[in-house]
Amino acid sequence: MAVGLGSNSTSTPMLMTELAVDTGSSFTWIQSFPCDSCYSQGNFPYYNHTASKSFNYVYCGDEICETLHGDVYPGCRALRGSLEEFSCSYRMRYLDQSSSSGIVGTETFYFPKQRPILDEYMPLDGVPFGVGVSNNIPDNLVGFAPGMAGLLREGTLLNKLGVKRFSHCFPRFEDDIGIIGFGEEANITGVKLALNQESTNYEAPLTNVFVAGEQILVAEEGLPVDMVFDTGTSWSVLSSPLMDAFMAAINRTSLRKFRPQRLNGKSEFCYKTTDLLTIDLDKVAKVTFQFRYTANIDLFSFHIWTRVDEFLCLAFMRGEQGENVFGSDLMRHMNIGYTLDIDDFAMYFSHEHCWI
Incomplete structure (x- = not known):
């Protein structure tokens, strides 16, 4: 900003x-x-x-x-x-x-x-x-x-x-200029997600993940996993069991005819870009994160995939048990508003063009 x-x-x-x-x-x-x-x-x-x-x-x-x-x-x-x-x-x-x-x-x-x-x-x-x-x-x-x-x-x-309200809208492309507003200038619109009052973080329970319509149960020890919304990190983090389930679900889509590769470092699920030239990832591997069983956040291919040299890699790192982070790459091309009152501690999500 x-x-x-x-x-x-x-x-x-x-x-x-x-x-x-x-x-x-x-x-x-x-x-x-x-x-x-x-x-x-x-x-x-x-x-x-x-x-x-x-x-x-x-x-x-x-x-x-x-x-x-x-x-x-x-x-x-x-x-x-x-x-x-x-x-x-x-x-x-x-x-x-x-x-x-x-x-x-x-x-x-x-x-x-x-x-x-x-x-x-x-x-x-x-x-x-x-x-x-x-x-x-x-x-x-x-x-x-x-x-x-x-x-x-x-x-x-x-x-x-x-202020008790603010919003940010990150553009899809890094060279564009985003928007941030405080107080009366905050843009509070879209899908409402109530946050955990007890946490000092912006945090909510992730209850389901859908990949190409397939439901992934994300519970650990019978309970939903808590996910922290953190713009301070670009890549997102999924706990190890959820990461495995997420990759397995992607591998069951029509992408199964291609062999994913693991690169050195944090990129462990990658495809050669030449293999995917004719593939519409938004159709064959559409991803939706569901919070509190009611708040659905649709993610597009530019959110969850990132280019690493000649590969297209899943933009998630593997975390420890219970470590799940919704990073800034998942927030691009999306207005996110925050209300911090005790009686309305929530985030609001809407897909928008984010530049001025």
């Missing part, structure tokens, strides 16, 4: 940049100069906190540092003595082995208004975030955004925004 950061004056952002939307984390960070270790962020300028008039350090004794969520792992916990003398630090590690570490500060963020007039900004002062000086991403994430915006329920960014 586009965001302005820092200020050299009272009305305009010091720089405009992009942050990846991360519904699986509560913490926001951005790559910062000078970097000890940073990945390439294309043509986006690097943030420099020393050049911003609105940046403030957060120290170990500050309430902000003390209340960081556990997944952030503040580095102050092992310190002794006067905590006010030490800068609060953080370290994040993600499912895809991406990582970021640095110090914590507060800054003014500027959010571009989507409507009615573009090029107007809503400033938000004192947003806690990470000044990332050591950041790493997997080799396949070339062109990744300069940072992450943590939009987990009860996260610092949503709390500062003071």
Whole structure:
């Protein structure tokens, strides 16, 4: 999502940049100069906190540092003595082995208004975030955004925004620009999926998977499996028994005349693209995920298959028992709205064109 950061004056952002939307984390960070270790962020300028008039350090004794969520792992916990003398630090590690570490500060963020007039900004002062000086991403994430915006329920960014509704719409193609809206600008439409109130994640029970009309029972120990919706990871994850059942169901479609192959790394169910040139995967292997026995989310071939060299591979990783993640690749070409009120904690799904 586009965001302005820092200020050299009272009305305009010091720089405009992009942050990846991360519904699986509560913490926001951005790559910062000078970097000890940073990945390439294309043509986006690097943030420099020393050049911003609105940046403030957060120290170990500050309430902000003390209340960081556990997944952030503040580095102050092992310190002794006067905590006010030490800068609060953080370290994040993600499912895809991406990582970021640095110090914590507060800054003014500027959010571009989507409507009615573009090029107007809503400033938000004192947003806690990470000044990332050591950041790493997997080799396949070339062109990744300069940072992450943590939009987990009860996260610092949503709390500062003071909103109970937001939505995002990821385009089908990476070069297109998606849409994100907060509060009144959120687009809440489509199939409603009630979420688990007890979980800190956006999570719901997956009750059935359908492949070309065949029903796959997903229960483990007699119960539906919980699936987490996490935009912070592109690939999705299925627990080992469900992954096996999913691949077996695909192998029972008309694709059974082709031999799937396993590639080195995480791609374990792949076909040669030349074998599938005349195959309409949306017809022969249509996939639907069903949640709570009532909410059906149809997935198209561009959601569940990804190109790896000369192969077309199932875009799922094998997880541990009970580990199931609905990643951002499954959310492309789809508007997803979130309502965070206690009496309406839910997500809404609708297939839409997602660009502005």
